[in-house]
Amino acid sequence: MDDPGSSTHNKVVAGHISGNVVQAGVVESVTVVAAARPRDEVEAVLEVVAGLSGDLWQRTSHTWEIHPEAPVRVSWSRDDELSVEDERPLLSEPVITRLYEDLFVREGLRQVILVGEAGAGKSSAMHLLYKKALDERADKGDPRAPVPLWLTMSDWDPASLDLTAYAVRELLSLPGLRRRDGLTRRMAELLVRRGRIALFLDGLDEMPTGLRAKAAAQVNRATHGGTRVVVSTRPGKRGGDKDIERFRWPEVVRLNPVDVPTAVEFLLHKQTGQDRPAWRELADYLTANPDSALAKALRTPLTINLIRHAFPHAGSSQEKPLDLVRDGLDTPAKITTRLMGLFLDRAYSTEGVTGRFRRARKTAQHARERATLAWLARRLGAKRDIAWWRIPLEVEVESLRVKSALLVAVPVLAVVLAGSAVFGWPEPWGLAAVPVGVACLVTFRIVPRAVLRAPATLAWTGPSPADLRHTTRVWLLGGLLFGGMAVVSSGNWWAMVAIAGMFVVMGLLGAGYGQGVSGGLLGSATRDLTDSPSVTPHNAFRADRRRTVVAAAVGAVAACAMCAPLGLFDDSVASGLVWGVGMGFTGGWVSGLGPAWLLVVARPSFKGPARPYRFTPTLRSALDKQVLRQAGLVYQFRHAELQVYLQRSG
Structure with missing residues (x-):
């Protein structure tokens, strides 16, 4: 949208850089x-x-x-x-x-x-x-x-x-x-x-x-x-x-700024057939009025490309490029604003969509996407970067809590119910709801912290000496202590071995938790993506979402290793496994919860004829339509004028 031949005006990379100066x-x-x-x-x-x-x-x-x-x-x-x-x-x-x-x-x-x-x-x-x-x-x-x-x-x-x-x-x-x-x-x-x-x-x-x-x-x-x-x-x-x-x-x-002859040359470029007379009329006006508001507005590749996109069928349409003058737009700023609106109308048009029902559905979706973009533009204020992982901060935290709790509680309930049905229901049976309640409470507590996290990914490099020392401490302090208590209380040496081994697994995996707990494989492999300027927003979103899923799975494994040996005391190893999976999934999920999953459940809140739409498809659609551009990990509106236009139109 920057010029007729080069609509690329996006940064390839951007990122938050931190670190120490390389010494001599x-x-x-x-x-x-x-x-x-x-x-x-x-x-x-x-x-x-x-x-x-x-x-x-x-x-x-x-x-x-x-x-x-x-x-x-x-x-x-x-x-x-x-x-x-x-x-x-x-x-x-x-x-x-x-x-x-x-x-x-x-x-x-x-x-x-x-x-x-x-x-x-x-x-x-x-x-x-x-x-x-x-x-x-x-x-x-x-x-x-x-x-x-x-x-x-x-x-x-x-x-x-x-x-x-x-x-x-x-x-x-x-x-x-x-x-x-x-x-x-x-x-x-x-x-x-x-x-x-x-x-x-x-x-x-x-x-x-x-x-x-x-x-x-x-x-x-x-x-x-x-x-x-x-x-x-x-x-x-x-x-x-x-x-x-x-x-x-x-x-x-x-x-240099585009002069009138150059602007005329590019406005007429490849304009043939019935479209050319309308553009020829505009060219003649610019040549005769080089100091007009329209001529001053068309001094950058951006605005020249905008006007070409705004009137793609000037010959067959009732709207003509010279209408910008006839409508009384007497300043370059007003003309640029009108061009922004026409560009958005073209980007979110339903041209080519067949069928009355499909066209109506697409029109409603486009209206919701534009309303969501306007909400984002207002939230940005004077800032340019749309850091997608910060969007949940702008959403009501209670809404995030409820939706995130459901996201965690439903699979935990499914695991507990299925396991209890296979291995037998606990006495009293209401105990099966305890893991679900714990999942909701823990999620409610962790969400306000999770919205402050940056996107991260997993880069497997193997445990460092520090991670191995962490594992040893967990095993010595936890394994020997609780294992010794098991021997004293039950006289079962196998229980001691199992519990000590469980603490070794938890220490090596990092207790199944990612950013919240240091040490272990998962903790050492978790790498902040905000200092990786080569990563695109979509790739960062997918990497953070994948990291959360891995953290939940590893947490379930670690908790299984913890809960199953406890069943040696009452011959209910299967019950320990079921509860371990449920509780471990909860711990791993919420402790590794990243902004990608929060963005999935987040919704903007505003009043208007168009209801809010999901953020992820809105951002992807706007990128494809060239309304947004990629700048490393963040998105940006295609131009500051477009952002201002959406702020005023929302």
């Missing part, structure tokens, strides 16, 4: 590694990184149309020459090739700074240059060519994490990376420090003002070490370039 001592260790690493091994690892980087680009860009054409003219200014104002070529394949050659082929220190207003296509240009670097490396088969790596600057804190550490962290979190691929932390540091990785840094202007100077200093340091860097940013207020001046070796590429 790392350089020495990298030098040792470099001497020990055969060249073939380094090239093999770099080839793996190139493949993963290409896969990431394909996955994050597959919903957007990317073409090397945009209605924007670019101008250069290098550190070693003055810009030529007369030379303003269109952003196209030759321009991308020139950018690639300046960055990767030209000798010397290279920093390419892409500057443009909101909607000018900076991220689109970076996407195209990023893809060009991947294609050139693959076509020429040059293993020495740097591999591009996309990083986002909005959440990077250069005061606590240097650029090399940030890039290494991103490399190690590439989706699809396997242990046998050979990309260790030391190898990643080697690739970054030796300039084998080219860094694409998106959104300098989105950093806090006080951090930009530090970020530029670290970029200069990396460039001096041989790293190629691309940075995108908006021009400073009142046309100032203070941020750009902080770079030592910049090649500034400006994406």
Whole structure:
């Protein structure tokens, strides 16, 4: 929705980065590694990184149309020459090739700074240059060519994490990376420090003002070490370039506002048949009135693409592009707002849906989705990022408690009833309801804490020495203590062995609980996803949902191991197993409960003709319709103006 040929304006990656600054001592260790690493091994690892980087680009860009054409003219200014104002070529394949050659082929220190207003296509240009670097490396088969790596600057804190550490962290979190691929932390540091990785840094202007100077200093340091860097940013207020001046070796590429002749050229592009007269009428008006509100509104690829989407059948429809003038819209802001509304109407239209019943159902669903998006926009306020795992925080907690309790209590009740029917009912029979009550109470208590958790995934790496020490402590303190009590009370040594073994299992598994309990396999394998900027929102949602299911299953296993041996005292091992499964499922589920399952049961609360819709399908549908864009783990509205429009229309 950014320009007629390049509707991709999304960030590929974004994430919350935390960690320590890589110390100077790392350089020495990298030098040792470099001497020990055969060249073939380094090239093999770099080839793996190139493949993963290409896969990431394909996955994050597959919903957007990317073409090397945009209605924007670019101008250069290098550190070693003055810009030529007369030379303003269109952003196209030759321009991308020139950018690639300046960055990767030209000798010397290279920093390419892409500057443009909101909607000018900076991220689109970076996407195209990023893809060009991947294609050139693959076509020429040059293993020495740097591999591009996309990083986002909005959440990077250069005061606590240097650029090399940030890039290494991103490399190690590439989706699809396997242990046998050979990309260790030391190898990643080697690739970054030796300039084998080219860094694409998106959104300098989105950093806090006080951090930009530090970020530029670290970029200069990396460039001096041989790293190629691309940075995108908006021009400073009142046309100032203070941020750009902080770079030592910049090649500034400006994406200029669209002039009227260029806008006319792209508005008429591929307009044929009965549609062309309506667009020709608009072109004639813009040419005759270059200072009109409509001409001023159509100064970015974003608005040009919007108007093309707003009137897809201008020839056969009663609505014409020039109606924007006839309707009395006398400011660029009003025209942009109208274009946003028309774009949403087209995105959520039922055109092509056959059947009266299906059309009515689809219309109602679209109205509910738009109402839910408007609710989200209002909740965001001035913020841009839709962190999906924070959405449950905006929902009434009592509603979450009730729905989550039902989600846990129903399977627990099914297990207890089925087990009691097979192995015999307890006396009194009402005891079968105890696990269900416990499940509801525990869920009610844990939900307010669970909504504060970040999405997580499981990365199986095996128990660390700390985990093994944790297991030993659990076994010694719990197993021997309770096992000794069992021997004293019953004289059954087998009961002691069983109970001690049960505590070993619980300690090794982490008691079946994920983020709530440290130690054990599950605890050590649980990894926070907010510091993995390469993961898409949908992948993070699925990973967190899967982690909760695994935690529940492991919790059931651990509780079975705990409850079944207790049955040795009264010869009711089967009853212990049944109760163990029910209680273990409850403990594992609620202790491992993550935001993904809370988002499934969460619903917005608002009044209006359209009822709220489920969040997950609403977000996915809006992404497919290009109403939202992906930015790492978060979603964003396609443009700030669209977010403002929904806030006002809700």
